Amino acid sequence: MPGSGSRAARPGPLSPMCPSTPLLEAETSLPHPGRHLCSWTRPGLGPSWASSVVFQSCRSCHLLFRAGAMVPHLVPRQLVRLFRWQVACARGASVQPRTWAAASRIPSLLSPWGAMGTSRLVCRSSSSTSPCAPEVVLTQERYPVTRLPFSVVSEEDLEAFERIIPGRVVTDPEVLEASNVDWLRTVRGGSKVLLRPRTSQEVAHILRYCHERNLAVNPQGGNTGMVGGSVPVFDEIILSTAQMNQVISFHSVSGTLVCQAGCVLEELSRYVEERGFVMPLDLGAKGSCHIGGNVATNAGGLRFLRYGSLHGTVLGLEVVLADGTILNCLTSLRKDNTGYDLKQLFIGSEGTLGVITAVSIQCPPKPTAVNVAFLGCPGFAEVLQTFSSCRGLLGEILSAYEFMDAECMRLVTHHLCLTSPVQESPFYVLIETSGSRAEHDAEKLSDFLEQVLSSGLVTDGTVATDQMKLKGMVTCT
C-alpha cells in the first residue's frame, strides 16, 4: 500500500537506477510541477538541528528530487525544553536553503535493498567509506550553519571519558571517518571522538559529564539512515550504541523481547525466529541498523501493513536524558493503560529528547506459509478495488500490498536487466500472504485470483511460493 511501509514510495531505490539524477532542492525548480507522484518527509540531520527534508519523485520523468530541505521543523519548542536538552542543542541553528549537491558528486549510491538476495545489488553496510571514495564536503562548509556556543573537547575530557569507559574512547581519524559520514555520503561531520558505552549507566555517566561541561553529543546507531540524521554537523561527540548489543530477556509464551538498543535488527530476527516468533518490523538495512535507531526514527518497513507501527508494538523503553537521568519505562506488560505513556514521545524523536538504551518489543508468532502474487492491473481504480477485494478474501493472511506503475517497471527492467513476470500493464501489484497453514492460504489466494481475473480487475498474474522466486519478485518491485 503506498505510503504505508512501501518500498516504492521511498526515494532510495530510484537512485541506483538513475545515476545522473539531479537532486534538486527548491520546490520551484522541479521540472514538472504538479506531477509529483509521492513525497516523503523526515526530520533530518540529527539532534543538533530542528529541520526536515522533503523528497519527491516526479510522475513525468521518474526522477528523485529533494524538495524543501532544511525547512524549519514545526515542533513546539516547549517539548524540547521539557527535558532540559542542553547538551545536544535544539535551540534552532540558523539554516537556509541552498542548492543540493548533484548526484554526480555522490559516487557510491548503493541500493539500500541489497540485502534482498540478488548479486546485482550490493549489500548495505554501516561503513560508508572505501579507500578510493572521494572526500565528502563538510556539512558546515556546504550549508550556512552556525555552531552554537558549546565547549570543545579537551584532553581532560578525553581522560574523563577514558575513566568512564576504559579502552572504548576512539580518536583515530580513520575509525572516526565511518561515523562522521552518512551512508549516502552526502553530509560530513567533524567529530574528534567516538564513545562506545556498553551499559545504560555508562551512557548516563557520559551524558551527565557532557551536560556539566556543555559538550554537544550526537547519538548514533547503525548509521544507515538516508537523510543525514545520524552523523554530527560540527564536532559533536559521537555516542555509539554499537557495543550495547545484548538481549536482556525473551518470554517464550508472550513473545516479548527486551534487549539493548545496539542490537542489530537481523540478529534479533534470527534470535526470535529460532524461538517461533518474528520481529514486527523488517527493513532493507536490517543487516546493520540497530533496534534503538529503528525506534528513534519510528521505522516502518515491510511488515507495517500486518503488524502496524512501533507505537503499537514497542511495549517499553529505557532512555537516558541529556542530564544523565535514566528514564525507566522498560515495561513488558502488553496492556498498560496507567497514566501518560511517556515512552511514546521518544518513538520517532530521532535522539532529540534522549538516548534510547533499551527496548521492550512485542514479537508476533512466526508464519509458517508465505505466498507472493504479482499482478498486472489495467488502471489505478482497479489497483484500489483489488486491494479491497484482497482484504475481504485474504483477510487475516494478507501481509503486504505494494503497487508500481508501468514507467517504474520500465526503469526496473531497463536498469536492472530484470524481466517482468507478467505481461505489460499500466499498473502492477505485489501481494504477500503469511499464514499458519499452507493449504488454506493457497486456497484463499487461488479463489482471490480467480475472482479478480474473472472480474477484469487484474489482467495477468503469477504466484510464487518458493523462496528464490519470492525474492526475485520482491527485488523486482
Added chain:
Amino acid sequence: MPGSGSRAARPGPLSPMCPSTPLLEAETSLPHPGRHLCSWTRPGLGPSWASSVVFQSCRSCHLLFRAGAMVPHLVPRQLVRLFRWQVACARGASVQPRTWAAASRIPSLLSPWGAMGTSRLVCRSSSSTSPCAPEVVLTQERYPVTRLPFSVVSEEDLEAFERIIPGRVVTDPEVLEASNVDWLRTVRGGSKVLLRPRTSQEVAHILRYCHERNLAVNPQGGNTGMVGGSVPVFDEIILSTAQMNQVISFHSVSGTLVCQAGCVLEELSRYVEERGFVMPLDLGAKGSCHIGGNVATNAGGLRFLRYGSLHGTVLGLEVVLADGTILNCLTSLRKDNTGYDLKQLFIGSEGTLGVITAVSIQCPPKPTAVNVAFLGCPGFAEVLQTFSSCRGLLGEILSAYEFMDAECMRLVTHHLCLTSPVQESPFYVLIETSGSRAEHDAEKLSDFLEQVLSSGLVTDGTVATDQMKLKGMVTCT
C-alpha cells in the same frame, strides 16, 4: 490472555456476584497477603486530581479489593505544565487514604457486561440514577480533599456560556444528577452546570472563557467509568461530549474512520460493520461509552489480543487545550513518522492535558467467521502451554484467549445460576477465533483441539459457532 483486555481481570464483574464484598483500601488490610491474583491500576477521579486507584482480587477468598487508592500519581509535573493547564488544575490536591465505602453502601451494583445478551444482567446506561436510589455521599465529604482557589460559576458566566452554546447550558439539578454521580454510585460531585457543545470551536470558546475566568472544568464522555474519574470532585463545570456525535468521514478502502469524540462506540461499530469493517476495540459499556472517553482512558477491551492498543490503532486526534487552543493532529495517514507523535500523550491522559474532540481510527476488516471454544485445563502450566499451542496452530485467526480458575467458575454457577459447559477442572480457558473463511477456521480449531486433548493439556472442551451459544459462553466467563 490475563491482563490484556481480559474481563476476568477487571474488578467490575465480581461485584454483582459478591453483593457483600468489602471494598477495602490499604494494601496492609488485605486478608491474604501474597495471594492476590491480579491487580488493576487506573488513574482516578478526573482531571482535578493526580491520583491512581489499584484494585486487587484475592486468590484465597476471591473477593475484590481496592488497594492503595489515592496514591499520588508519579507523572512529571512538567508535562502538565507544558500545556498550561490552568483551568482544571493538576497542581496536586492534598489527598490521603481513608477506608473505602463498603459495597453494602452501594445499592445498585449492576453488571457492566449486561450488554452481552442475558436477561439476568441489566444493561448498562450512562445514567446512574433512579428515583428510588439512595443518595450518594458527596466526594468532598467522604474524602479529606481541599478545593483549590478556582472561581465559582456566577450568573454572568452562565450568560456567557448561553451566548457560546445557546440552549445547551444545563442547570436543572435533576438533569445534573446523572452527570454528578458515577456509574457505580460511589462518588458524587456538586457541579451546578453542564455544558453540551457540538463543535470543537465551541469547546475552544468554552475553555478559553474558563481559562480567563479561572473556572475548573471536568470533561465527561459516557460516564461509564468505574473508578470515579468521569465526575467532578467539587463544583467543576461538566463539559459533556454527548452532542459531539457526528461521523466526519470514512474511507472505504483503508478503513479509516474520522469522527467526533462523543460518538457512542456501539453506533460506530454498527456504522463500520455495515461497510465491512469492525472497530478495533469492543467493551461491555459500548452501548453508552464515547469514543473520546475510550481514547482518553486508553481502553483495552475484548479485541486487544488481536488488534492491539489504541496507541497503535488511533491515527490522529483533535484536542482542545485548557487555554482554548485547538491542537489538530487529526491525520488519517497510517504510516506517519514525521517528528514527535504528540497525540500519543493524550491517549490515556484521562482529560488532564486537554479535551479530545475528534478521533481518527484505523478499522480492521470485519471477520466473517467466529468460533468460540471453552476448555478445561488441569493446571496453570497447561493454561500457558495451551496458549503457546493455540498461537502456533490457530495463528492469525486467534482473537481472544481468557482464563478463569475453578473458584471463579463456582461463583459464576452459584450466583448467576449458569451451568459450566465442561466438566469440573482447576482452570478454564475461553478461546475465540475470527477469520475470513469458516471451513478453514473450523479445520484449524478442530486440529488444535485434537492436539491439546490428546496431549493432556486440556481435559474437556466444547465449541460454539452459533451466536446464542457464543454469547452464553462469553457471558459465563
